[in-house]
Amino acid sequence: MDKPVDKGTEQQILQAAHRVIVRRGKSGTRMQEIADEAGVNKALLHYYFRSKDKIYHAILRNVASELFRSLLDSLDFSLPFYQLISDFIRLHIGAIRNNLDLFQFFFSEIWTNRAEVLPVFLEVLSVSEGRLPELFFARVNRAVYEKEIRPVDPLNLLLNIISLDVFFFVASPLIIELMELPESELQRMFDERALQVTDFVWESIKYRGEQ
Amino acid sequence: MDKPVDKGTEQQILQAAHRVIVRRGKSGTRMQEIADEAGVNKALLHYYFRSKDKIYHAILRNVASELFRSLLDSLDFSLPFYQLISDFIRLHIGAIRNNLDLFQFFFSEIWTNRAEVLPVFLEVLSVSEGRLPELFFARVNRAVYEKEIRPVDPLNLLLNIISLDVFFFVASPLIIELMELPESELQRMFDERALQVTDFVWESIKYRGEQ
DNA sequence: GTCTATACCAAGATAGAC
DNA sequence: GTCTATCTTGGTATAGAC
Numbered sequence: 001m002d003k004p005v006d007k008g009t010e011q012q013i014l015q016a017a018h019r020v021i022v023r024r025g026k027s028g029t030r031m032q033e034i035a036d037e038a039g040v041n042k043a044l045l046h047y048y049f050r051s052k053d054k055i056y057h058a059i060l061r062n063v064a065s066e067l068f069r070s071l072l073d074s075l076d077f078s079l080p081f082y083q084l085i086s087d088f089i090r091l092h093i094g095a096i097r098n099n100l101d102l103f104q105f106f107f108s109e110i111w112t113n114r115a116e117v118l119p120v121f122l123e124v125l126s127v128s129e130g131r132l133p134e135l136f137f138a139r140v141n142r143a144v145y146e147k148e149i150r151p152v153d154p155l156n157l158l159l160n161i162i163s164l165d166v167f168f169f170v171a172s173p174l175i176i177e178l179m180e181l182p183e184s185e186l187q188r189m190f191d192e193r194a195l196q197v198t199d200f201v202w203e204s205i206k207y208r209g210e211q
Numbered sequence: 212m213d214k215p216v217d218k219g220t221e222q223q224i225l226q227a228a229h230r231v232i233v234r235r236g237k238s239g240t241r242m243q244e245i246a247d248e249a250g251v252n253k254a255l256l257h258y259y260f261r262s263k264d265k266i267y268h269a270i271l272r273n274v275a276s277e278l279f280r281s282l283l284d285s286l287d288f289s290l291p292f293y294q295l296i297s298d299f300i301r302l303h304i305g306a307i308r309n310n311l312d313l314f315q316f317f318f319s320e321i322w323t324n325r326a327e328v329l330p331v332f333l334e335v336l337s338v339s340e341g342r343l344p345e346l347f348f349a350r351v352n353r354a355v356y357e358k359e360i361r362p363v364d365p366l367n368l369l370l371n372i373i374s375l376d377v378f379f380f381v382a383s384p385l386i387i388e389l390m391e392l393p394e395s396e397l398q399r400m401f402d403e404r405a406l407q408v409t410d411f412v413w414e415s416i417k418y419r420g421e422q
Numbered sequence: 423g424t425c426t427a428t429a430c431c432a433a434g435a436t437a438g439a440c
Numbered sequence: 441g442t443c444t445a446t447c448t449t450g451g452t453a454t455a456g457a458c
Contacts (some may be wrong), residue, residue, distance in 0.1 A: 027239045031452065043424080046454075105322070112319055129293075164371060170318070175328060189367075204415035254443070263434065
């Protein structure tokens with residue numbers, strides 16, 4: 001089905017640029033490295049994209065939509081609350097594992113390049129999504145009202161879940177070194193992380209009757 | 212007490228370098244910017260430090276020890292477990308707030324410069340500390356045994372707490388934009404974060420009798 | 423469209439006067 | 441120890457042949 005390897009030079013360049021920029025960050029990226037990785041001449045990068053800035057922006061938009069697409073897999077807000085957060089955490093962590101490099105890139109660039117990065121992400125986010133938080137907040141409030149869970153602040157709950165999902169993976173290379181875990185053990189923690197988080201969160205919020 | 216402003220040129224340069232490197236990251240840093248900020252000539256940077264790499268390494272070690280020092284304020288492991296994690300979280304979050312720029316720098320550099328950054332941090336960590344995790348793990352196991360808390364995996368508990376502490380602050384500029392929170396509201400969340408996390412964690416782990 | 427060659431410039435580094 | 445001037449490198453960008 002696929003054309004052999006030739007997806008057109010422009011695509012070649014874009015894909016190479018994606019890899020290099022995600023790996024090195026903006027100021028660490030060299031046009032030469034992109035050219036090498038794309039198997040074309042440096043001059044061609046400028047022929048197609050005019051400048052490094054232009055390439056960077058193109059990649060930034062790609063990364064942003066990949067990231068958000070990966071986070072917005074369909075959630076069913078009518079499920080029981082335990083099921084909902086269980087699904088949410090599982091999908092979320094799955095997405096993070098599949099796009100670890102993008103998350104790491106994102107957290108690297110957001111500080112050194114905030115002015116450039118934030119607008120792109122906000123724009124992509126606003127078209128692609130918009131009101132996931134509102135839906136979630138409403139569902140949390142209903143769950144409290146219907147005594148599925150104890151009273152909690154929805155925003156803090158969402159942030160807590162995201163913290164537990166994201167940080168572990170973003171920090172994993174560190175954890176490996178600090179804890180001197182064998183690779184196999186880390187792999188196991190990766191696999192179990194979703195269940196672990198779901199359990200931790202649910203134990204914290206589930207309704208247990210008036211205390 | 213303090214000498215007026217002249218702490219010696221070398222110190223001037225180090226302090227300027229610290230600010231610039233933390234702000235821009237390694238590859239974003241320009242020797243000229245350091246020189247300007249230190250109020251000296253570019254050539255002097257090389258006179259004192261030979262190369263940009265050397266300066267970067269010096270700053271890296273500084274940052275590493277500042278970060279760890281900030282995280283290792285005395286903990287009293289003989290306190291009741293609730294008191295212990297309450298203290299731990301409060302101290303930890305306090306340290307993060309006071310050194311937000313260092314944390315952000317760290318999470319930026321660790322990905323683009325892993326090979327350079329990790330060894331420095333591991334070395335500084337190994338001399339300055341060593342066995343905080345072990346002490347914590349032992350205390351958790353005792354708390355489980357003595358039915359202060361439900362059975363939990365100590366490593367996961369530690370990682371969960373750190374996630375909840377760190378991520379919120381590292382991601383705060385994003386949260387502001389995404390949630391369109393007013394600055395005042397964010398400030399309030401900052402102030403309450405330690406209590407919020409303590410509550411969330413404690414509700415999850417506290418012993419409630421055989422279920 | 424793709425290449426070679428080269429212009430141009432910014433940045434790290436050094437020489438040498440003071 | 442500090443400066444000015446300069447070298448060198450390497451990176452972005454362009455001109456022009458094919």
